[in-house]
Amino acid sequence: MLSRILTALTVIATASVVVAIPVEQVKRGTEIAPTIQVCSGAVGASGCISIPVVSDACINFVGGLTFLNKEVSAVVVPGGFVCTFAADFGCDIAQGGGVVLTSGTWSMAKVPGTAGFVNFNDQASSFTCSPL
Template sequence: MFSAKFLLAALSFAAVPSSLTLGGELASSSIIACTGTINPPDGCATISVVSASCINLTGDLSSLNNAVSWVQVPDGLVCTFFQDRDCRNGGVNADDVIVLEGGTWDMSDVQGIGGPQNFSGQTSSISCSPR
């Protein structure tokens, strides 16, 4: 027979979405980035993310470098997209970085630091963290 504490703990664990944090760290998660459309998928790749790690679009991801036109970010994540490699930006008022939360985004019309902007074909690195 199961104790009430065991059942409550098991139900609590089962209710945690995979894109949220466990012990302060990002649970296994990924984003989708496309060089074409996201629906129907065209030139799409799944990118595994680790909290606060910089992902350069090189190697297996080089086809996405300066070519991302659509992205899908899971709920519970906030991702920063950078024009430069190594997740560098030009400063507080720079137009070379955007921050997107959970949802599907057309990179040609996103909110940048200075207002709406076209960030299609500009991403060279990405960093994601739990929201």
């Protein structure tokens, strides 16, 4: 019994602690990193989160971002970036489709596709951004 308690205490003591860092404190060198705002509702509503843009990194809506999986309704892409939203995890648009958005505020209900505007509301599972 004592060994189980010690094992449990060891696991608790060595567990990683995740701390939320305000976006203003996320920095690259001496500059504040740009962020993309992703929303499960309208921009400015309670379901929005700002995510630091890490160039060419695929962000899957898992873990702390699970609430956004297949729930993204609006995004604000920072100036100077292009972001690709994919219907599947892994940012692969060939499998499940996706949309490419340049800087600005977008309602996912009407975003540019290859043959005109498309409805990509509540379809995204991942995204990646790159500088223009």
